[in-house]
Amino acid sequence: MNKLKPLMLGMMALLLPLLIQAQNEPLLLEVDLDDKVSDVSPNMWGLFFEDINFAADGGLYAEMIKNYSFEFENPMMGWRRVEDNGAKGYVFNRNHPSGVNHKYLRLQRLNNTGNFGVSNEGFRGMAVKEGLKYTVTFIAKLAKGDNLALNTKLLDGGEEIGEGSVSGFTSEWAEYEIVMTADKTLDGVGFHVLLEGEGELDIDMISMFPEDTWMGRKRGLRKDLVQLLADMEPGFLRFPGGCIVEGFDLENRYEWKKTIGEMEDREVIKNRWNIEFAHRTTPDYYQSFGIGFFEYFQLSEDLGAEPLPILSCGLACQFNTGEQVAIGALDEYVNDALDLIEFANGPVDSKWGAKRAEMGHPEPFDLKFIGVGNENWGPQYIERAKIFEKAIKAAYPEITIVSTSGPFPDGHEFDYLWGELREMDAELVDEHYYRPPSWFRENARRYDDYDRNGPKVFAGEYAAHSTTVSESWKRNNWEAALSEAAFMTGLERNADVVRLASYAPLFAHVNGWQWNPDLIWFDNLRSYGTTNYHVQKLFSTNRGTDVLPITADGKSLAGEDNLYASAVLDEDSGEMIFKIVNTSTAAKKVSIKLDGKYRGNGEGVLIEMAHEDLEAFNSLENPVAVEPQEKSFIISKKTIELELKGQSVNVGKVKLSK
CATH class of the missing domain: 3.20.20.80 (Glycosidases)
Structure with a gap:
């Protein structure tokens, strides 16, 4: 046995480099550029929107006033009375005579000293940006008194950082507008609506929007x-x-x-x-x-x-x-579906197509x-x-x-x-x-x-x-x-x-x-x-437009050796695009052979997203803690050699046409 030991050690010394070399050999992947497995839906990757997590009101919808029409179950939710320096006033909630907007606010001011009105808390607070205009709109009618004015203020504590005023109210409901410009950027601004003069003013639909909405649209x-x-x-x-x-x-x-x-x-x-x-x-x-x-x-x-x-x-x-x-009562629901299709696609002389046109879109939504x-x-x-x-x-x-x-x-x-x-x-x-x-x-x-x-x-x-x-x-x-x-x-x-x-x-x-x-x-x-x-x-x-096979030993990669892969052809851009995910902590070498019509040599783009910490995350304070990085790679003799980082998502793009 003692005589065999040196021989065995010698053989191991010879084999070890070969084993290490085998471990370092890149995994060979093949992409058949001429084999279109199937088309990719032009609408494949999309968006799911739901009004959860304040996604609409307080989020995507740029309205800044919470309960702007006083129609919450608690009509004053989001609102507080403002009353100082001996001012006396009252807030009333009465039933609106018609429609779905049943409630409004009555501001009643008994004397002309101090401040009286209401403030709004916004959606988990309210924020403004320096130099940006903010438009306040509301409907109002005079209930009692003369020469009443309504002031709006943006406040940083006790400091005024934006204001506006309007007067000339009548006994008929009418819409009014005030434009304010913020003097500073602030998350946590106060918004006040204050009545000047003695009397009573009915007010409703109090709304405020920044000027920098998507495509500059009103509301x-x-x-x-x-x-x-x-x-x-x-x-x-x-x-x-x-x-x-x-x-x-x-x-x-x-x-x-x-x-x-x-x-x-x-x-x-x-x-x-x-x-x-x-x-x-x-x-x-x-x-x-x-x-x-x-x-x-x-x-x-x-x-x-x-x-x-x-x-x-x-x-x-x-x-x-x-x-x-x-x-037996399902007709209402079915008709809602049919009417929706007409609203989206119907001609302007149809009932619901006319509604769409009235809102400013005579063309169908298809x-x-x-x-x-x-x-x-x-x-x-x-x-x-x-x-x-x-x-x-x-x-x-x-x-x-x-x-x-x-x-x-x-x-x-x-x-x-x-x-x-x-x-x-x-x-x-x-x-x-x-x-x-x-x-x-x-x-x-x-x-x-x-x-x-x-x-x-x-x-x-x-x-x-x-x-x-x-x-x-x-x-x-x-x-x-x-x-x-x-x-x-x-x-x-x-x-x-x-x-x-x-x-x-x-x-x-x-x-x-x-x-x-x-x-x-x-x-x-x-x-x-x-x-x-x-x-x-x-x-x-x-x-991409068409799925291409990307295989190792003739089989698709879906977890083997912690690698996952797909590939597509984009007929519009003339590119082959591959996606390879490495879920292992270790880097992986891959060699991608391009089978089919390709000139042989060239350069491609690799978009790489990786992080060594699985618990890494983006935040408001660090929004790009994990983000894609772009670099180039060389194609030589119709082959791409890459080393994929551990825990990485990799998107490669190769231009096929000259």
Whole structure:
């Protein structure tokens, strides 16, 4: 044995370099440039919008005044009396004689000393920017007295940093406007409405907007938030959400007809998320519908995205009341769907097409999709879905109907619904997945074996819920985004089955959220895209037109050696685009061979997003802690040699045509 030991040690010394060399050999991947596996939907990567986490009022909708029409359950919620220096005055709330806007404010001032009026707290505070104009509008009528004036002030503590005034009120309701310019940038500004003179003034619809709205529209959207959406180049915009569509009960469901027309005709209702949720109480969460269905369609058009509205099918949220409208009374709901299609696409001489034209858009919105129900399940959903399908297809056979597979990506209800929807020849089935990061990595092959001839899939709501910090704070960290990227390569590889996909939820106010994680976070001045946002953007801005096979030893990569890959051809730009995700902590060498028509040598672009800490995250204070970086690579003899960083998402682009 002693004689063999030196021989064995010698052999090991010879073999060890070979073993090390084998470990360092790059993984050989092949991309067949001539094999178009399937097309990629031009609308593949899109947006899911829901008014949760103050995403609309207090977020995307740039209105700064909370409860501007005094229609909250507590009419003075958001408002406080201002009374000093011996001033005496009273606030009245009376029933408005008609319409849906029933309440207004009466300011009654008994003497002409001191300050008397009201202040508004805004949405989790109020912020202004130095040099920016802010327009206050309201309707008012004189109830008693003469020579009354109304002053508005922006205050930094006791310091006035903006003001304006208007007078000349009459005994008839009329609209008035005051424009103020902020002297400084401040998050936490005070806003006061003060009455001058002795008498009584009735006032309602007190509104304030910054001048820098998206596209400069009056009563418009918050510019920085829309820009983040536009930068993603989304293929579709799903609205008005998920659970908000169903409502806690049917009375609280989303009714699109109540969200169009003049603001005074839009009925304010309690938001579905006006609840205690995730240890956060939001009793002041209402919907003004300043963003209604017209604005959703308009935003879709601005973004170049297909509008995808989801409507109630007559079932309230089954996690709550599960209230059902009787089948015999379903006509109202079906007619709402048919009328919506007419509102979007109908000629200007049709009833609902005329409504659209009155709002400033005579041209059709060219609606192609409509969703029936959200996360509903059971025979009661199928029974209603069949009625909707029959009516919609009879009137509008060209419209694609989106059906739901329930709230979970598997289980009895999921299997039941898929079985029924296959029998119905459903067109698009909406699947939702909120699962731990490991689930997303393990399910990168989820659609490899889906029926190619059955209904197509809309991955309508997904997000990896990382629990590395705590159960109550599922942070938008790098582990979650990296895992989603791995899963998304599987969606892209199976683009013949998966036609649409969107992360959810979209927005969250840092001081007013009910659900996390979320794609974009903001306060009243700032906003940022999360790590997940940047991953979604990498896919949506590098969509391609056709799927190409990218294989190792003839097989697709979906977790082997912690690597995940997909590739597409972009006929429009003449590029081949590959996406490779490395979930290992170690760097990986890959050699990508381009088979097919390519000149052989050249240069490409690599967009790399990586971080060594899985708990790394972006924030308002550090919005680019994790963000993509761009560099170049060389193609030599139709081969790309890369070393992929550990825990990285990599998007490579190669120009195929000269």
